[in-house]
Amino acid sequence: MEFIKKNYEKIILSIVLLGLVGVLVLMWFVIQADVQSMTDLKNSYFGGSVKPLPDLDLSRQEAALAALKSPPELDFSTTNKLFNPVTWQLTKDGRIRKAVGLGPNAAVVTKISPLYLTITLSSVETNVTPPRYALSIEDQSAAIPSQRRKRSHYVSPGETITDRTVAGKTEGFTLVSFKGAAENPDELILKLVDTGEVAAVSGSEPFRRVDGYIADLKYPPDTLTFTSQRVGDHFSFGGDDYNIIAIDRNAVVLLAQSNQQKFTLPYAP
Secondary structure, eight states: OHHHHHHHHHHHHHHHHHHHHHHHHHHHHHHHHHHHHHHHHHHHHHOSOOOOOOOOOOHHHHHHHHHHHSOOOOOOSSSOOSSSOOOEEEOTTSOEEEOSSOSGGGOEEEEEEEEEEEEEEEEEEOSSSSOEEEEEEEETTOSSGGGGSOEEEEEOTTOEEEEEEETTEEEEEEEEEEEEOSSSEEEEEEEETTTOOEEEEOSSOOEEEEEEEEEEEEEGGGTEEEEEEOTTOEEEETTEEEEEEEEOSSEEEEEETTTOOEEEEEOOO
């Protein structure tokens, strides 16, 4: 008892320390148990094999895209009269007829021919030094008939001839050089004023360039024929007046004077 009385504080401290050590050991086991419990809980939710999601069904969307690529053809010309009501027309002999298959779309282009700008070597003047060359220009596309005839010019190497300016286009050429003998050249080399194009001309081979077109048309409903029509010409058929505003090798473009609507008539030779 005497020992306890003298050392009770140490004994109490030792007991407390031993209790703390026991608590620490117990906490380690508790922590391990919690870790194992959380691991088991995670495996219960996320463990095992995961099945892949099924493929999306895009059949409706693909069908819609396919339908957009091939839209239905709606006939608003021959069968539908709401957007295209029937027009009645008074003929020249006083009869009234239904305007079906009439109008500008019934016109037919029967022929399209090119109009050329032609430069020809006509002769060589050898009694002067250097020789001078007689060159003629013919412009079949000129709007005025008198301007379509040939016009001759004498020119020496290095000289420029400005023939005329028509509708903003200046016709003419510069004699750049020649090949062969000056008195009897194999070929003259020209540079055109309007385009800067280099052209070769000889006594047997003139230079030709397409500068426009001329067309023949017919209108079968009224048995009308229009020949040698040029850009700017106008005529009447089907109860309206039309101007030709463009011609190329494949089509003629008409402009209706009543409503300023354009119509393209294809040429199918």
